[in-house]
Amino acid sequence: xxxxxxxxxxxxxxxxxxxxxxKKHYKSIIKRxxxxxxxPALTAKTPTMLSKPNDSHLVVGSVVISVDxxxxxxxxxxxLVGGRVTSYESLIDRARREAVLRMKAxxxxxxxxxxxxxxxxxxxIYQGRRHxxxxxxxxxxxxxxxxxQRG
Amino acid sequence: xxxxxxxxPEGINTSQSHPLKEFLWLTSSVMVTVIAxxxxxxxxxxxxxxxxxxxxxxNIPFPEFAAGEKEGPLPEYLQSxxxxxxxxxxxxxxxxxxxxxxxxETVNAFATLGGHVFxxxxxxxKLPNENSLTMLMAHEIAHIKHRHPIxxxxxxxxxxxxxxxxxxxxxxxxxxxxLGEAGSLTILKYSREMExxxxxxxxxxxxxxxxxxxxADKLFEVLKEQSGSIEPPEFFSTHPVTDGRxxxxxxxxxxxxxxxxxNITPLPAAFNTWIIESSLPDSEE
Numbered sequence: 001x002x003x004x005x006x007x008x009x010x011x012x013x014x015x016x017x018x019x020x021x022x023k024k025h026y027k028s029i030i031k032r033x034x035x036x037x038x039x040p041a042l043t044a045k046t047p048t049m050l051s052k053p054n055d056s057h058l059v060v061g062s063v064v065i066s067v068d069x070x071x072x073x074x075x076x077x078x079x080l081v082g083g084r085v086t087s088y089e090s091l092i093d094r095a096r097r098e099a100v101l102r103m104k105a106x107x108x109x110x111x112x113x114x115x116x117x118x119x120x121x122x123x124x125i126y127q128g129r130r131h132x133x134x135x136x137x138x139x140x141x142x143x144x145x146x147x148x149q150r151g
Numbered sequence: 152x153x154x155x156x157x158x159x160p161e162g163i164n165t166s167q168s169h170p171l172k173e174f175l176w177l178t179s180s181v182m183v184t185v186i187a188x189x190x191x192x193x194x195x196x197x198x199x200x201x202x203x204x205x206x207x208x209x210n211i212p213f214p215e216f217a218a219g220e221k222e223g224p225l226p227e228y229l230q231s232x233x234x235x236x237x238x239x240x241x242x243x244x245x246x247x248x249x250x251x252x253x254x255x256e257t258v259n260a261f262a263t264l265g266g267h268v269f270x271x272x273x274x275x276x277k278l279p280n281e282n283s284l285t286m287l288m289a290h291e292i293a294h295i296k297h298r299h300p301i302x303x304x305x306x307x308x309x310x311x312x313x314x315x316x317x318x319x320x321x322x323x324x325x326x327x328x329x330l331g332e333a334g335s336l337t338i339l340k341y342s343r344e345m346e347x348x349x350x351x352x353x354x355x356x357x358x359x360x361x362x363x364x365x366x367a368d369k370l371f372e373v374l375k376e377q378s379g380s381i382e383p384p385e386f387f388s389t390h391p392v393t394d395g396r397x398x399x400x401x402x403x404x405x406x407x408x409x410x411x412x413x414n415i416t417p418l419p420a421a422f423n424t425w426i427i428e429s430s431l432p433d434s435e436e
Binding site for chain 2: 001002003015019030033034037040041042047070071073074077078080081084086087089090092093114
C-alpha cells in the first residue's frame, strides 16, 4: 500500500511542479522571443549579403531540462498504446527555444545583429538507466555577425 | 536583403490538449484492458479450480491452533446436524465435513478449504431455534459443496498477481495472506454470487429437512442486527445485504404452500447450557 501512496504522491508532485514550471517557462520564452526579434538566427550556411566589414564569432546556447514524474508516467503509458508523446513534445520544444534564446543572448552581448549557420545538438542525460528520471540537453550554436566599429 | 525571424504560432510542435485529459484517457484505457485480462483470468481460474479434486484440498495441512473444541455435547450435536445436512445436500462421498466450534465472541461462521466449517460461540448463542442454525450450517456446507473455498483461493491469487502489477508490496501481501498458513483458513472471501448460490442450496436443504422455511429468517435478523453495530464483523463485508437476503427468504417461504408458524423446531433443551459451559474456563486443571 505504501508504495502506491508514494507513487500517487510522486505523480501529483510531478504534475504540480512540472505544470507550474512549464507554464512559467513558456511565458518567459514568448516574452524574450519578442525581445530578440531584431536579432534573427538563420540556418543558412553563409549570409547572402554583407556590405560592411564584419567580425564573426561562435555563439552557443545550451539548456538541460528534466522530465518530471508525471510526464514520464504518461510516456510509459504511451509505450503501451502508441501515439504522440505530447508530454515530451512540449519538453523538447521548450528546450529548443530556450537554447536559441541563450545563444541569441550571447550574440546580443557581443553586439551582433545576425546569427547564421544555426545548428542544434540534442543529448539525453541518464540515457538507458532504468528508474531514473531523465533529462534532455539541447545545444544551439551558430556564427554571430558583429558589425565592425569604425574608430 | 533583410533577415528576420517570424513569430511562429504556438501549438504546432506541441499539443494544446490538457495533460490531465491525456492522463485520464491513457490510464482508463490501460486499466480497462488490464481489468478485462484479469476478468478473463478469473474465469479461467474458476474453470480450472472446478477440476481440482477435493482430495487435493484435504492435503492442505490444517493448522492445529484453529481446531477449536471437539469433545463435549455441543460439538457432537453440531457434527450430527452437519451430517444430516450433508445427506440432504447430497455431497459426494469424498467431501467430508468437519465442524469446528470456537469459543469466541465473534459473531461469525465460515467454511474453508478441506471441508472445515467453523462456528463461533458469539453467533450460536444468538440463534433462537434449530431452523436458523440449520440454515446457517446448510449455507456454510453449501459453500463446500459448490467448491467455493478453492475458487476463492484461486481468485485471490489472481487478484494478488493483478495488484502486484500496480503495487508490489500490496500484491505480495495479498498473495502471502492467501498462501500463508493461517491465511488459507480465514482470508477467503466469497463473492455475492457465491453467497446467493449457497443461500439457494441451503433453502432447498431446509425444505427437505423440515418441509418449510419457518424460523430460518431469524438467522438473517440476527446478522442484520449485528451489522447495525458500530464495528460490523468481517462476515458482513462480503455477504449480500442482509435485508435483501431476508426478502429473498420471504419469497422462498411464500413459494412453499405450507406456512405454519407453530412448526419451528426448538434447539436441544441443553443447548444454552452447553454454550455457557464451553465458555467457562477449565476448572478441572
